[in-house]
Amino acid sequence: MTTETHARRELEFWFEFASTYSYLSVMRIEPLAASRGVTVVHRPFLLGPIFREAGWSTSPFLVYPQKGAYMWRDMERQCKKFGLSWRQPTGFPRNSLLPMRVATLGVDQPWISDFCKAIMLENFTQDADIGAEACVAAVLERLGLPAAQILDAARFESTKLALRSRTDLARSRGVFGAPTFFVGDEMFWGNDRLEDAIELADAR
């Protein structure tokens, strides 16, 4: 019974380091969830294959330039609203494969949340190339973690497979963008629905 109750108060957080709106949720989710006693379960997945399935070779914000132009302005305003730093990256969407693999390794580790925030800050406030090994290594070192060892493990076939498999699962559950939240089978799309998702998790 205890296990079941616990499972129901979990919020699944599906995110991508290349995704602008995932940045907002990565920075906001922990205190919001903690204030309701809801546990965040990290679900890193790749947007690329999801977008390709929709027929897009890149981010929809590049495929539809008017939507892209709006998104940059909206991000600026949203960051101001939430008190977050912001600097529009000169590269978008950034290749996020390496840090996504590290996050895949780290989902059960105590450092997952700090790692996600640090990578997002590199991408969206430092204009850093988060796909580069030097960037990811520096982040891991700053967190006091064994960078070389983790980067090695990030390239294990099992890690690649786990990320690919989670991306397949996203697709099969109807995920079409990031961030996406699940409370049980109830899906919420977008940082704008974070509060609603937490409220549902809290009510369970």
Add this chain to the structure above:
Amino acid sequence: MTTETHARRELEFWFEFASTYSYLSVMRIEPLAASRGVTVVHRPFLLGPIFREAGWSTSPFLVYPQKGAYMWRDMERQCKKFGLSWRQPTGFPRNSLLPMRVATLGVDQPWISDFCKAIMLENFTQDADIGAEACVAAVLERLGLPAAQILDAARFESTKLALRSRTDLARSRGVFGAPTFFVGDEMFWGNDRLEDAIELADAR
């Protein structure tokens, strides 16, 4: 000076009767704006030509079925959250041309807001065919308006031209969906940004 101040406290509301998220804003906008002393300026426009420009022959919710499936569930939850009635229409997107032309005629009239709400309720709570003359006529009559006369004028070349022209203006201003709000040149997309748009209008 007074005129300028007045103009700056206006919120432009760009909407479409076929649009699900426009329903939420049509029902919510008046009391929210009034509570801040902000004037709502109605800007009915057609989504069809905007979507065609993006390469879609119909609503993106049909083009991308996973997004569509999510939208129906989201609308159900959003309506519950805002205390609005909701019934998923059996036809989507409904042909909205006739009521959109009536709204184009009515933008400066005292009945515009009531007309918009009544048409939206027909579409999203009564499952009515809002493109049918009988439906629009019944709505106008219930509002105590000269239905036959308004429906005649809705088909004037000048009315058609005004709607087409406003749709062109939407495109040139970067509008890519509905609802969209403008405060001066600042654009906000989606019912989720209604409060932010009103706050900006209020701050001016």
